[in-house]
Amino acid sequence: MIAIAGQRWRRPPLIADVRLRWALIVGALVYLTLALASLEVNWNRIAEGLPRALRFIAAFFPPDFVSRWGDIYEGLLESLTMTVTSTVVGIAISVPIGIGAARNVAPWWIYVSCRGIIAISRSFQEVIIAILFVALFGFGPLAGFLTLSFATIGFLSKLLAEDIEDIDPGQAEAIRATGASWLQWINYGIQPQVMPRLIGLSLYRLDINFRESAVIGIVGAGGIGATLNTAIDRYEFDSAAAVLLIIIVIVMFAEYSSSWIRGKVQ
């Protein structure tokens, strides 16, 4: 302490190594300069678009639910049905894959193949999977349903597998010691430990699936995204505003009710 007497106290930096810190700062600045320099901005086009932006904001007061209600209703119905079915089917498939991808439950060859399925499902975005599935299964909500089910598998199996790997082995061993079969072991030793989290994750995924169902319509997989895309393409901003408000309200509702249910079960 004596050695530093007379020096002012300074806050400890986030990155302790001086050279690394400066290298990162300089690197970030160089990158930013290059990135901003390579950005092409067409100011004329932006100036042209400003009245349109104002029109879009004005469209929210009030939004037009009526004139395209038929399309909005169709899209919403597709999105909601897609969300429910894909979440249920996705979970039904994820549970066995999740069990298979837990190292403490499955033999190594099942573990490796289940982890492989999870990796494939996780590495591609929903929209890209939707492009492929639309090409394979044709336009419409069925392709969307398959896309969302597939995406659910990667999400849910991974988190379920991690949860199974974190269980208290004592309880599972106690069940095993009673002479339980493998299925009884899973059912009485492991399932009760992971169930609260599985329910929470399922509700969270329901929420995500609805949000995604609003997007994959852009590439032809049905749902409210298709309606929104059409409305924006026709510059019918008041209908687009209505669709956006409906999406926000449903997502808010889903988020609050799922956090309420999660609070109850956990």
Place this chain on the structure above:
Amino acid sequence: MPIERRANEILWRRQSPVAQAARFAGWLALAALTVFTFEVMTRNTIWAFFLDAPRQAADLLGRMVPPRWSYIDQLWWPLWETLNIASIGTLLAIGMALPVAFLAARNTTPSVAFVRPLALFVIVSSRSINSLIWALLLVSIIGPGALAGIIAISLRSIGFIAKLMYEAIEEIDANQVEAITATGASGGQVLVYGIWPQILPAFAGVCVFRWDINIRESTVLGLVGAGGIGLNLQASLNVLAWPQVTLIFLVILASVIASEWISARVRHAFI
């Protein structure tokens, strides 16, 4: 755990009969709802298109393989643009999300009754609209190009970053803040010396995590015209150039894996 007593035996059951019946009814209702929604969803489905999927898949695979490797020369620039959309978009979002987070956190907001709900509404509306939809809107407003992508990414990221940050701010240790306040520090000094050091690790982690997600999302923004490698994807899909599509998928896969690796390394260093 109910125990049922019968004439001369004691039986353990997981649930009481009533709970079991209720549970069964719940599962039955869920199954019925699923079947019903599936019926509604597939009302207009043409099953012929679904049933020939295996043939379509074989056909598509035949067209997609092998990838057209020489096309990679035209992908470097879009890839650079994709990286820029994700990085600049994340930076913009950080700048806008921090004030929102401080306004939304119960312990730092100036007014719980008025400002906090407003900040929470900003967070929810930003979170509920996917960046692809933001891009769709922005392309029609400010025109196609990387700028629309950058703004779309940042608008979507505000909610994500602000939500995780305000939760982190609400969890800070109040004693440290009080200690700084007790020295006679001003509001700004309390922020810098009392609150900021406590949320810094969470902040770094959240930003890198979001950057990783943004790389994924910016690869597809081009589908609606908002710049990046998605533009090439859209162009290739439109002319059914499947070997190019395969190569683009591979490039996207590689960039996603690389960004995930970087983000995992950085988060590991901070936490």
